[in-house]
Every structure is written in C-alpha cells, then in structure tokens.
Amino acid sequence: MSNFSKALDKIISKEQGASQAQNISLGAAGDHQRAFEYEDRVTSRRLEASQGIKKMYQPRLYTERELNSLRFVLADEKAVEQRAALEELRNQIADGNAAVGKTVLITSPIDSPAVSVFSRNLASILTTDESVTAILIDMVNTKESLQLTDSLKQPGVRDFVQDDSLSVKDVIYPTGIQRMRIIPTGSGLAQMGELLRTTRMRVLLKDVTRRYRERYTIIIAPPINSVSDVELLNEYADQIILAVPYSKTMKRDVIRAMGKLEKTKFLGTVMLDVIEKFKTPLDRLGLG
Amino acid sequence: MYRPEVDIELYLRNVNQYKWLITLMFIVTALALAIAGYNKQKVYSSYSTLELGSETPIKPLIGDGAVTPESKTIADRAEELVFSRKLMSELARNLGAVDGEIDTQSEEIALNQIQNRVSLNQRGDNYIQLVFDDADPFTAKQGAEQILELYMAEESQSRVGGASEAYEMLDEQVQRIETELTEAEELLKSYKNEKLDGGVTTEADINRQMISLQGELSQAKRDLRESEIQYSTLSRQLESEARETVNVGKQSGIQKTIDTLESKLAELRTNYYDDYPDIVELKREISNQKQLLRNEKNKAQNTSDLDDSVYLNEAYQEMKLNRNNAKTRMDTMRIRVSELEKNIKQLQQQGKTVLVVDAKLAQLQREYETKQGNYVDYKERLERARMTKALATDSRQSDITIYEAPFLPVSPSGLRFMHYLLGGLVLGLGLPLGLIYLLQFFSQQVKSKEMLTDMGIPVLVSMGKVKTQVDHRVERIDKSLRYILLAGSLVILTTMVMFKVFARGGI
Numbered sequence: 143m144s145n146f147s148k149a150l151d152k153i154i155s156k157e158q159g160a161s162q163a164q165n166i167s168l169g170a171a172g173d174h175q176r177a178f179e180y181e182d183r184v185t186s187r188r189l190e191a192s193q194g195i196k197k198m199y200q201p202r203l204y205t206e207r208e209l210n211s212l213r214f215v216l217a218d219e220k221a222v223e224q225r226a227a228l229e230e231l232r233n234q235i236a237d238g239n240a241a242v243g244k245t246v247l248i249t250s251p252i253d254s255p256a257v258s259v260f261s262r263n264l265a266s267i268l269t270t271d272e273s274v275t276a277i278l279i280d281m282v283n284t285k286e287s288l289q290l291t292d293s294l295k296q297p298g299v300r301d302f303v304q305d306d307s308l309s310v311k312d313v314i315y316p317t318g319i320q321r322m323r324i325i326p327t328g329s330g331l332a333q334m335g336e337l338l339r340t341t342r343m344r345v346l347l348k349d350v351t352r353r354y355r356e357r358y359t360i361i362i363a364p365p366i367n368s369v370s371d372v373e374l375l376n377e378y379a380d381q382i383i384l385a386v387p388y389s390k391t392m393k394r395d396v397i398r399a400m401g402k403l404e405k406t407k408f409l410g411t412v413m414l415d416v417i418e419k420f421k422t423p424l425d426r427l428g429l430g
Numbered sequence: 431m432y433r434p435e436v437d438i439e440l441y442l443r444n445v446n447q448y449k450w451l452i453t454l455m456f457i458v459t460a461l462a463l464a465i466a467g468y469n470k471q472k473v474y475s476s477y478s479t480l481e482l483g484s485e486t487p488i489k490p491l492i493g494d495g496a497v498t499p500e501s502k503t504i505a506d507r508a509e510e511l512v513f514s515r516k517l518m519s520e521l522a523r524n525l526g527a528v529d530g531e532i533d534t535q536s537e538e539i540a541l542n543q544i545q546n547r548v549s550l551n552q553r554g555d556n557y558i559q560l561v562f563d564d565a566d567p568f569t570a571k572q573g574a575e576q577i578l579e580l581y582m583a584e585e586s587q588s589r590v591g592g593a594s595e596a597y598e599m600l601d602e603q604v605q606r607i608e609t610e611l612t613e614a615e616e617l618l619k620s621y622k623n624e625k626l627d628g629g630v631t632t633e634a635d636i637n638r639q640m641i642s643l644q645g646e647l648s649q650a651k652r653d654l655r656e657s658e659i660q661y662s663t664l665s666r667q668l669e670s671e672a673r674e675t676v677n678v679g680k681q682s683g684i685q686k687t688i689d690t691l692e693s694k695l696a697e698l699r700t701n702y703y704d705d706y707p708d709i710v711e712l713k714r715e716i717s718n719q720k721q722l723l724r725n726e727k728n729k730a731q732n733t734s735d736l737d738d739s740v741y742l743n744e745a746y747q748e749m750k751l752n753r754n755n756a757k758t759r760m761d762t763m764r765i766r767v768s769e770l771e772k773n774i775k776q777l778q779q780q781g782k783t784v785l786v787v788d789a790k791l792a793q794l795q796r797e798y799e800t801k802q803g804n805y806v807d808y809k810e811r812l813e814r815a816r817m818t819k820a821l822a823t824d825s826r827q828s829d830i831t832i833y834e835a836p837f838l839p840v841s842p843s844g845l846r847f848m849h850y851l852l853g854g855l856v857l858g859l860g861l862p863l864g865l866i867y868l869l870q871f872f873s874q875q876v877k878s879k880e881m882l883t884d885m886g887i888p889v890l891v892s893m894g895k896v897k898t899q900v901d902h903r904v905e906r907i908d909k910s911l912r913y914i915l916l917a918g919s920l921v922i923l924t925t926m927v928m929f930k931v932f933a934r935g936g937i
Contacts, residue, residue: 213896220897227891234890259896383890389447391876393885400887411882413892419442420449 188273191356195275195321204318213259214266214319228267234409235268235358235381243274245351247379249363249403251395254387255284256414261362261385268358269321276322276358277314277350281334282365283327298328303342310349325350335369347378366399376404384411432884435871440878444866452862453912457919459858467850468926472842476574477561479553479834482508505558509550511584512560512577518545524576525569548577557833567839574836585830593819600812607808611801618794625787633788636781643777647770654763661760664753671746680726688719847930851923 209216215224235246248264250257258280265276281299297305302313302325313325325346327334337343351359363375366384376382382403386396396411434440445452482505511517518541522528527540551559560581562573695712702709845853876882879889897905 207899210898211900213898215896224893224896227893231891256895260893263896384887386876386882388892389875389877393874393876393881396876396882396885396887410888410890412890413876413879413882415895416892417443417447418894419439420446422442 192272243357244380245359249366250385251399278324298326300328300330381409388416432880455862456858460854463854467847474567474570474839475843476570478578481833597815614798657760661756668749684723
C-alpha cells in the first residue's frame with residue numbers, strides 16, 4: 143500500500159474514532175447519524191473526484207470492433223465468465239474501498255502476451271467506476287501491448303529512463319478507454335531488467351503511483367524469472383498478482399517466481415488462457 | 431493432495447486442447463488398419479492334431495521296462511523335425527514349389543515361403559497341431575496332409591535310429607564297465623592274498639591279542655608285587671628270629687647267676703645282718719649281674735652278630751628256605767613282565783602296519799562295489815534300451831497317434847477385414863486418448879487451480895482466452911476442417927466396406 147493510501151486510511155480511522163466517541167453519548171441513534179455523515183463525506187469526495195476526472199483529456203473512444211480486436215472483454219454474453227472473473231478480481235483488489243487507488247504489480251513466470259491482455263482488461267474493469275482512473279505502465283514490449291499506442295516511436299518507459307529532458311507527463315498517453323492512461327514501453331535497446339535499477343525509474347514509479355489517490359496503477363512487469371533486481375517493483379507495489387498462462391508454465395517456474403515476490407504483498411495467482419473443457423454429449427444435453 | 435490422474439475435468443480440457451492430435455491419430459490409425467485389412471489376402475488353414483505320449487495296447491503288457499520319452503520332449507522334437515530342412519524340402523517338392531534339389535536363390539525363396547506357411551501349435555500338454563496355410567483351401571488341406579505324412583515317417587525313423595543309437599552306446603558302456611569290474615575284482619583278490627596270507631593279521635585280531643597281553647601283563651605285575659612283598663616280609667622275620675635266639679642264650683646264663691646269688695643272699699640273711707661283709711659283697715655282685723643283664727638286652731636290639739646257635743635254630747632254617755623260594759618266584763615274575771612288555775610293543779608295531787593294509791583294502795573294496803553298482807545299473811538300462819528298440823521298430827508301439835486328420839477348410843482363418851476395421855476405430859480413438867492420459871499423469875505444466883493450491887499458492891481467478899472476432903472465425907474454420915476430415919475418413923471406410931461386401935462377397 144502506498145504512503146498516500148496509508149495517510150487516507152489514517153484520516154478515515156480518525157474520523158471513525160471521533161464518531162465512536164460521539165456514539166458513546168448518542169447511543170444507537172448516534173450510530174446511524176454518524177454512518178450517514180461518513181457516507182455523505184465519502185460520496186461528496188467521490189463526486190468531487192469524478193467531476194475532476196470528467197475533465198480528463200479524452201481524444202477518442204474505441205469502437206466495439208476496436209475493443210474486440212484489442213482483446214478487451216466486452217459486456218456481451220460470449221464473455222460473461224471472463225467479465226465475472228475480472229469483476230471478482232477487481233473486488234479483491236479494492237478490498238472494500240474502491241475509491242482509493244492502489245498499485246498492482248502484474249508479472250508472470252514466463253513471457254506471454256496473455257499477461258498484457260489480462261492487465262489491460264483489469265485496468266479497463268477498474269475504470270468502470272467513474273470516481274477512479276487507471277494507468278498502465280507497460281514494461282513488456284509485446285505485439286499485444288503495442289496495439290494500445292498510436293505509434294511505435296512514442297516515448298515511453300525506456301525513453302524516460304534514458305532521457306533526463308523528458309518529464310513524466312511526456313510519456314503518459316490517453317487510450318480509447320475512458321479514465322485509462324498508458325505509459326508504453328518506449329523505444330531503445332536497453333533491457334528492462336537493467337533499467338529497473340536506475341534512479342529515473344524510481345522517479346517515474348514514485349510520481350505515477352503517488353500523484354492521485356483515486357488512480358490505480360497497473361505495472362506490467364517483465365517475466366519475474368528473467369529479472370534479477372525485483373526490489374524496486376516489490377517496493378512500489380501495493381499488491382502483487384502472478385499471472386500463470388495455462389499449459390505453458392511449469393511448476394518449477396512458479397516456485398522460482400514465488401521466491402522473488404514479496405510475500406506480504408502477494409495477492410494471489412491468476413490462471414490465464416484456460417482452455418475450455420471438451421463438451422461431452424452429456425454436457426450438451428445439460429446432464430454433465 | 432492433488433492427483434492429476436483422477437482429475438476428469440482436466441482430462442476433458444486436455445482432450446479439447448489436443449483435439450487435432452486425436453483427430454489425426456484417429457484418421458490415420460483407422461484408415462491404415464482398414465487398408466491393411468482390405469488388402470490382406472484370405473488365408474485358409476488346414477491342420478492335423480496329434481496326441482503325444484498316448485498309451486499303446488501292448489505297453490501295459492510290457493510294464494515300465496521300456497523307456498518312453500516325455501511328451502514335452504516329443505513336442506520339442508516334433509518342432510525340430512517339422513521345421514528341419516530335410517522335411518521342408520520334401521514338402522516343397524511334394525507341393526510342386528521346387529523340383530529336385532534346392533540350389534538356386536529362387537528355390538530358396540520358394541522354400542522359405544513354404545516354411546512360413548507351416549506352423550506347429552501346442553494344445554495342452556499332450557496335443558500338437560501341424561498347420562498349413564494357403565489362399566486355396568484345397569492346397570491347404572493337401573499341405574497339411576503332406577506335413578503329417580512326412581512328420582510321421584520322419585518321427586518313426588528318428589525314433590528307431592535314436593533307440594538303436596542308445597542301445598549301442600549302452601552296450602559299449604556295459605562292456606567297458608564289465609572289464610573294469612573284473613580288473614577291480616582281481617586287484618582286490620591279489621592284494622588280500624599278498625597281505626593276509628603273508629602273516630598280516632587284521633586289525634581286529636591285533637586288538638584281541640593286545641587285550642589278552644595287557645591282561646596277562648597286569649596279572650604278572652600283580653604276582654611280582656606279591657612276590658616282592660613276600661620276600662621282603664620273610665627277610666625281616668628271618669633277621670628278627672636270629673637276634674632273638676642269640677640274646678635269649680646269654681641272658682638266661684646271667685639270670686641263672688643272679689638267681690644263684692640271690693638264693694645265697696637269702697641264706698646268709700637268715701644268719702646275718704645286712705651289713706655283714708658277705709651280704710654286702712653279694713648285693714654288689716647281684717647288682718653287677720643285673721646291670722650286665724640290662725646291657726645284654728640293649729645289645730640284643732642293636733647288634734646283628736650271630737653265633738652258631740642261630741644256625742641250629744629250626745624255625746630260622748625254615749624261614750630262610752621260604753625266603754629263597756619267594757626270591758626265585760620274584761625273579762621269574764620280573765622276567766615274565768619284561769617279556770610281556772616286549773610282546774605288547776611288538777604288537778603295537780604290527781598294528782600300525784595293519785591300519786595301512788586295511789585302508790588300502792577298504793579303498794579297493796569301495797572301487798569294486800562302485801563298479802559293481804554301475805555295472806548293474808547299466809545292465810538294467812541296456813535291457814530297457816533293448817526293449818525300447820524293439821518297440822520303436824514296431825510302428826504299432828508309437829507314442830504318437832493321429833487325433834484329428836487334415837480337413838478341407840471352408841472359412842478363412844485369422845483376422846479379417848471386419849476385425850481390422852473395428853480394431854482401427856477402437857485403436858484410433860483409444861491410442862490418442864491413452865496418450866493424453868499419460869501426458870496428464872506425467873506433465874509438470876500448470877493446468878489446474880488445484881495444482882497451485884496444492885503448492886500453497888492461492889488462486890484468485892482463472893480466465894479463458896479473450897478471443898477476437900478473427901479468433902472465433904479461425905475456430906469455426908478449424909472445427910469445420912476437423913469435421914470434414916472425419917467425415918471424409920468415414921466415407922472412405924464406408925466405401926471400403928461396401929466394396930468388400932459387394933465385390934468380394936463378405937467382410
């Protein structure tokens with residue numbers, strides 16, 4: 143959890159402490175009154191945030207066809223299970239406090255485009271709430287991730303780390319999803335694993351993760367088994383998710399990856415690209 | 431504990447994942463086996479069944495005298511005989527596959543083809559089948575008849591030859607052992623004559639003599655000891671008697687003087703007082719005499735001097751005679767003991783020689799008995815072999831009877847097109863499914879939530895692949911292609927069945 147989130151929780155707990163003090167004198171009626179007041183404050187804060195968010199620059203929105211070609215999970219009946227899974231995951235990440243943004247590190251034991259697709263879908267599902275935004279920091283240069291940016295030449299993480307003249311806002315781009323921004327991998331030949339040790343990378347992560355309290359930051363990290371310095375990623379992440387591509391990951395890769403991730407922040411694993419089971423005649427008749 | 435081998439859901443996912451593998455393996459296997467079955471030529475088999483080791487009518491009359499081979503041995507020999515080059519060549523000639531001797535390569539190939547059509551099957555412990563396969567049922571029957579005829583002739587010849595050979599071999603053995611036995615007997619006899627008639631007694635005799643001599647020696651030693659004691663006692667008695675005789679003579683003289691002096695003293699005391707000089711003198715004299723008597727008594731105990739009086743003593747003379755006799759006996763006993771001891775030593779020396787002779791004799795005896803046993807054994811075998819030979823030459827006494835004669839087969843044998851067709855369908859489906867199961871069992875790939883939770887790693891959600899419109903289209907094409915391939919292969923199979931039914935008259 144970022145320092146910002148901790149500070150906010152502190153304020154809320156103080157408010158709750160004050161209300162408890164009042165409750166002693168007011169009794170049951172006081173409880174309700176205090177709860178209403180708290181809800182009012184939260185709602186007003188979220189309204190205020192959503193009003194500000196509405197003013198975000200949004201050049202255009204993806205059409206349904208574009209969303210489909212970019213492998214976004216659509217709200218149709220073909221992807222009911224996937225959407226339900228993403229929503230369930232969103233709730234687990236929010237942990238009852240959706241209005242407060244968090245930094246989620248998504249990595250996998252092996253290199254797979256499915257991680258990029260999953261991350262963008264997670265970011266997308268998080269931004270369905272109008273009071274929060276999401277930003278993807280893409281550290282993996284895959285075909286799938288490149289599709290979200292307009293040009294390959296747009297500066298991204300690599301450029302920011304290597305070019306001191308660039309500021310953070312220079313590498314943040316809007317996407318065709320409302321309230322969703324992206325920092326692409328960028329150009330350059332430097333290995334992402336080596337860049338993770340630089341001060342500029344620290345500056346980037348610090349700035350992005352702590353600027354807005356209602357912003358979710360999704361870091362798409364390179365395959366964890368191919369990175370030696372994982373301290374920075376572990377430090378800035380509030381929660382860590384290990385994406386495990388189905389039938390491509392070996393048990394030993396998962397064990398090795400688990401050894402590199404910080405246990406206290408580890409939320410769990412997500413199995414991706416799971417193949418549907420073969421439908422037997424019984425299944426087709428609804429008897430399976 | 432997660433066990434992938436019982437995870438049905440994972441198995442169904444694997445089936446879905448490897449559906450192309452299943453499809454292709456099914457098509458290839460089913461078509462390959464169907465084509466193989468379609469092109470397989472019909473084979474007709476004719477065979478004869480032989481009963482081995484059956485009892486002949488005469489055998490009970492003969493009893494167990496004749497040696498009959500075990501049925502297994504007959505079966506093994508049957509295989510050797512049937513597939514022998516001689517029998518196969520004869521069969522090939524009889525069936526017209528070759529003419530005369532087999533010299534050329536093409537004839538060798540023809541022989542090999544004939545050999546491949548012959549088979550020998552064992553049915554139970556006592557039955558064998560001689561089978562001949564051919565595309566033509568009549569040829570199959572003819573081949574089976576030829577094999578049977580050739581085998582029976584060869585078996586009979588082999589049996590007679592074997593029995594004669596065994597008889598001759600045993601006869602030679604009996605003659606050799608007989609010679610050896612005679613030699614052993616002669617050797618034993620001559621050794622006994624040489625040693626036992628030459629004075630060498632047996633170990634038992636030596637023992638007997640030794641016991642007797644030792645008994646005599648003990649008796650002689652006892653007698654010697656007795657004689658020595660007797661001699662020593664008589665010597666002591668003789669010395670004591672001599673001393674006694676001498677002292678008694680001297681002391682009696684002194685005592686007489688004392689008595690005379692004391693009677694004189696008593697006479698004087700009647701008239702005089704004791705201080706009378708004669709009385710005083712007499713007292714002194716008596717005292718001297720008493721002293722003298724005492725000295726004499728002491729002297730008798732310490733001195734051995736003898737005087738002539740002793741030799742006149744009769745008791746002394748008798749004792750001396752006895753002592754001399756005892757000495758004579760003692761010397762005799764000593765000589766006897768010495769002789770006996772000498773005899774015992776001689777006997778012991780003789781005993782050592784006897785042991786060597788006995789060992790040699792025992793060895794010769796053993797050799798003789800062994801040879802005798804062998805001789806009896808071989809003689810019995812020779813007799814049995816003679817009876818076996820006699821039985822072998824008589825065909826009525828054969829251990830092999832024809833249980834089932836060759837017949838004309840009406841339906842083809844072995845696997846037919848239908849079996850290949852069904853086998854291909856079952857194998858085509860079972861092989862890939864089994865392969866997938868094995869893959870699931872041994873795979874280390876992460877394919878289920880349970881596998882991760884079993885490792886202590888929580889699983890938040892699992893998601894299928896996010897598919898685009900293109901993906902869906904590709905999937906549809908993929909599915910159609912599979913169905914087309916499957917349908918195509920089924921059409922081919924059906925066509926083959928139809929052809930088989932209508933063109934070739936059955937599947």
